[in-house]
Amino acid sequence: MASTASPKLPDYLSPEILLNPEKREFPKFDVVRLLHTVFEPTKNCKVCILLDFDEPAGHIKDFAFLNEEGFPIQKNAYNYFYLPLQNGAMEKLGMTGGEVFAYRYTRGSNLDLADEVWDTSGNLLSLDKDIYPHYDLILCISTWSATAPLTAKSKEHGFRGATLHGLNDVILNSGLSVDYREVSRDAEKIRLALTNADRIEIDFELEDGRVLTATLGLDKQDAQKSHGLCLGEKPDIANLPAGEVYFVPTDANGQFPMKYEDGTLGVLDVKDRCIYRSTLIEGNQQTIDDHNARLADDPMTGTLGELGFGTQVLPVSYADIQDEKVLGTCHLATGRDDHLGGDILPDMFKKHENATHDDILFAPHKTPNFNLSQVRMIRGDQHEVLINDFRPSQYLMDALAK
Structure with missing residues (x-):
């Protein structure tokens, strides 16, 4: 006789966890696991990171913002994405690049980004000419969401990417540590x-x-x-x-x-x-x-x-x-x-x-x-x-x- 038992829900959908989601256990955040799962294949992809600042030229040059008060989102981007990429993650993923660029605050959710962008040497560049056409994966870790403008630009220039605005410790240790499959x-x-x-x-x-x-x-x-x-x-x-x-x-x-x-x-x-x-x-x-x-x-x-x-x-x-x-x-x-x-x-x-x-x-x-x-x-x-x-x-x- 065929079984009539209902399929078993995973533990994270149990009544106890639904009522108390803070009790759910997550694996430690791993940028390699995240990027491999989200973007497979990553081999031969050139990646960069976009950050936003009120005055990008000064804050991004030589990573000056790391020694300044504030900028928790940007510092999380540096510690949990940039450093791991530079210290072996890109090699594991088969990627190249890893550069960081900074654009000016949009001060509004999903507003179009200005074209001006600065590299960590303080050089002024263009998103449309110097960034979008030359990278396969773009990670935008910002204060305000840039999903709408980057979606439009990805179709125009042919890149993939992710927007991760508002990145904080809780998100790193839960929402970005899950299995996206x-x-x-x-x-x-x-x-x-x-x-x-x-x-x-x-x-x-x-x-x-x-x-x-x-x-x-x-x-x-x-x-x-x-x-x-x-x-x-x-x-x-x-x-x-x-x-x-x-x-x-x-x-x-x-x-x-x-x-x-x-x-x-x-x-x-x-x-x-x-x-x-x-x-x-x-x-x-x-x-x-x-x-x-x-x-x-x-x-x-x-x-x-x-x-x-x-x-x-x-x-x-x-x-x-x-x-x-x-x-x-x-x-x-x-x-x-x-x-x-x-x-x-x-x-x-x-x-x-x-x-x-x-x-x-x-x-x-x-x-x-x-x-x-x-x-x-x-x-x-x-x-x-x-x-x-x-x-x-x-x-x-x-x-x-x-």
Whole structure:
């Protein structure tokens, strides 16, 4: 008789670890393992590292930033990527190069990079002429995400790479220490569970008892995945840590809450895929007024360009690049989405500095003032709960068990 036992979930998807992801054990970070897994093949690839600074010429010359206060991301890049590459990792991977270059802060998520870049001797170079055409793998370890602009440049110049903005110790020891073959498999299972959905409905419960609902139209599109593998020689950019399934909404209506950087809470009203108004819940009215003024001045800044779901079990890193990849969370994003296959392009914004891609993460540590009470998928006659109270539903767990 055939066995009817359910497939066994891996230990990192056990109920205990799901409830306490900080208890999950990870192997020690190993740049050779990471780059080999993500970029196979690496043999004969020429690699470089891009860093960002407020004044690149001075900070990068002779690695001056190592003796200056601050720059934790850049110092992690030096200690965990540059030094290992120079001390045997490139030889093991069959790679060459290993140079470091610095560009100027963009001061916005996914804004285009200026062409000016400096080497460690202080020489001024051009990204388009001196870097992009001459490297096979480009690792961008930066303060602000550069995934969108580097995705466009990779297609133009034919390189592969990874963006690793906000790199901190928690990310190094968890989100970058996982086996990305496992991450890819889990992301694909959830992608198949969500693909071709008609719409997603999200309920948010506020502290005063109100429930806000946002409905995202998806028009039966194929779900996409950010899974961390950038294999072969096809131009592509991996956003690390990876582990999400995402859509480009075709429509959006309703309301959802927003926690601003200063802690102010507001309710955002959405119609026809665009945020058109913010209303204060608590905090600073000026923050709300400033957002409304920005929406009025450049309505494209309120366009919803992404709906994403985390697929990994990871500890909180307090950096959205990892925390949006956690199973049981979801995120929306406003602004450009051309790097996701969407139709919102940088030149559609009134000002260059507005052409960002800004994630709005809903996670217990990030938004403790409201609950992600339920997320539902409608796909034809199929209605499935995806998330309850920041926890993956049985439907998603069954998909992961397949």
